[in-house]
Amino acid sequence: MDANSGVNRRIAMIATHLCPQAEDDICLRRSHCRAKGGAPGFKVAILGAAGGIGQPLAMLMKMNPLVSVLHLYDVVNTPGVTADISHMDTGAVVRGFLGQQQLEDALIGMDLVIIPAGVPRKPGMTRDDLFNINAGIVKTLCEAIAKCCPKAIVNVISNPVNSTVPIAAEVFKRAGSYDPKRLLGVTMLDVVRANTFVAEVLGVDPRDMDVPVVGGHAGITILPLLSQIKPPCSFTPKETEYLTDRIQNGGTEVVEAKAGAGSATLSMAYAAVKFADACLHALRGDAGIIQCAYVASQVTELPFFASKVRLGRGGVEEILPLGPLNDYERESLEKAKKELAESIEKGISFIRK
Numbered sequence: 195m196d197a198n199s200g201v202n203r204r205i206a207m208i209a210t211h212l213c214p215q216a217e218d219d220i221c222l223r224r225s226h227c228r229a230k231g232g233a234p235g236f237k238v239a240i241l242g243a244a245g246g247i248g249q250p251l252a253m254l255m256k257m258n259p260l261v262s263v264l265h266l267y268d269v270v271n272t273p274g275v276t277a278d279i280s281h282m283d284t285g286a287v288v289r290g291f292l293g294q295q296q297l298e299d300a301l302i303g304m305d306l307v308i309i310p311a312g313v314p315r316k317p318g319m320t321r322d323d324l325f326n327i328n329a330g331i332v333k334t335l336c337e338a339i340a341k342c343c344p345k346a347i348v349n350v351i352s353n354p355v356n357s358t359v360p361i362a363a364e365v366f367k368r369a370g371s372y373d374p375k376r377l378l379g380v381t382m383l384d385v386v387r388a389n390t391f392v393a394e395v396l397g398v399d400p401r402d403m404d405v406p407v408v409g410g411h412a413g414i415t416i417l418p419l420l421s422q423i424k425p426p427c428s429f430t431p432k433e434t435e436y437l438t439d440r441i442q443n444g445g446t447e448v449v450e451a452k453a454g455a456g457s458a459t460l461s462m463a464y465a466a467v468k469f470a471d472a473c474l475h476a477l478r479g480d481a482g483i484i485q486c487a488y489v490a491s492q493v494t495e496l497p498f499f500a501s502k503v504r505l506g507r508g509g510v511e512e513i514l515p516l517g518p519l520n521d522y523e524r525e526s527l528e529k530a531k532k533e534l535a536e537s538i539e540k541g542i543s544f545i546r547k
């Protein structure tokens with residue numbers, strides 16, 4: 195008798211003791227475990243879960259006490275990411291789904307779907323340069339969402355957000371499942387950056403900052419409203435120029451620093467979780483949850499616009515007005531709207547063509 199067969203027999207004895215039906219098995223199978231995964235909470239799917247954003251986002255969502263079931267979908271590497279994250283001793287049950295043939299299983303019954311699937315920028319590229327690849331990815335994923343969980347809240351991260359949200363809306367319209375209140379483009383990273391950079395200039399704690407960022411999520415469409423910061427503060431024209439430029443180009447700052455290895459992933463996962471957590475608290479019925487997001491909107495003449503929204507059980511329950519703008523912000527808004535209109539039209543015609 196070699197050492198291994200002795201060990202195996204001991205494992206078999208333990209397995210049989212824990213679970214009598216495992217008598218013929220050499221070890222306790224996971225399907226024989228007693229847990230049924232029935233903890234209360236929300237079911238969340240991440241599409242693109244094995245990517246640079248997807249992995250830390252999956253880890254942080256596994257830590258969220260409001261999540262009971264976490265589905266991780268990607269076209270590559272989900273078995274490894276799922277095995278890894280499933281060992282964390284937090285409440286959510288984690289399941290992995292790999293490739294298009296498992297997409298629908300990943301989506302059935304989900305309350306919240308977060309989409310970070312798609313290619314990121316390299317230095318010298320604009321977000322719009324990602325359109326040709328990412329538009330098709332978002333279209334395919336949203337077709338499956340419309341079929342499998344049409345009532346889910348959808349958080350779109352994939353760039354160019356200014357176009358991918360209109361693409362998602364058109365897909366849902368075609369499928370007859372469009373609810374503008376449930377489709378939100380994630381612009382939280384712009385707010386996170388704005389809070390950080392403004393706090394740096396003022397020499398205060400970024401956690402005390404609330405900087406509204408409106409418009410869209412690309413270059414000059416990112417419009418920080420520095421005149422509406424809470425707590426109120428004022429800036430010299432030089433500080434205003436510096437802060438606006440840094441917030442608008444925060445993404446490019448990271449793309450250049452990563453020098454070809456992708457774009458923001460860790461700060462984005464942080465921002466995505468902050469936003470998803472707000473959506474889950476709203477779904478739970480918590481009152482007074484206000485965040486900036488890129489949504490179907492009547493705040494301007496454009497069909498989509500990022501601004502402060504009040505979240506509730508149904509998703510976006512109120513779109514807050516822009517509030518008083520100073521001359522600098524009014525001028526910037528006009529420039530932003532011109533570029534936004536083109537990006538929105540590009541997304542809509544991708545589906546309607």
Ligand SMILES: NC(=O)c1ccc[n+]([C@@H]2O[C@H](COP(=O)([O-])OP(=O)(O)OC[C@H]3O[C@@H](n4cnc5c(N)ncnc54)[C@H](O)[C@@H]3O)[C@@H](O)[C@H]2O)c1
Pocket residue numbers: 241242243244245246247248267268269270310311312313314315324328331334335350351352353354355380381382383384411456457458459462
């Ligand atoms: N909204 C924002 O503020 C923000 C911030 C950062 C990045 N982004 C965008 O998020 C996207 C992802 O960035 P990343 O750094 O994680 O990229 P990444 O390349 O590291 O990961 C993307 C993942 O998507 C997966 N994927 C590709 N096609 C897919 C499909 N059809 N279905 C499911 N998954 C698919 C890939 O396999 C990969 O794992 C990019 O488009 C990027 O520009 C947005």
Ligand SMILES: O=C(O)C[C@H](O)C(=O)O
Pocket residue numbers: 314315321353383444445446448449457458
């Ligand atoms: O800049 C990018 O391409 C990624 C993202 O949109 C960001 O703002 O970091």
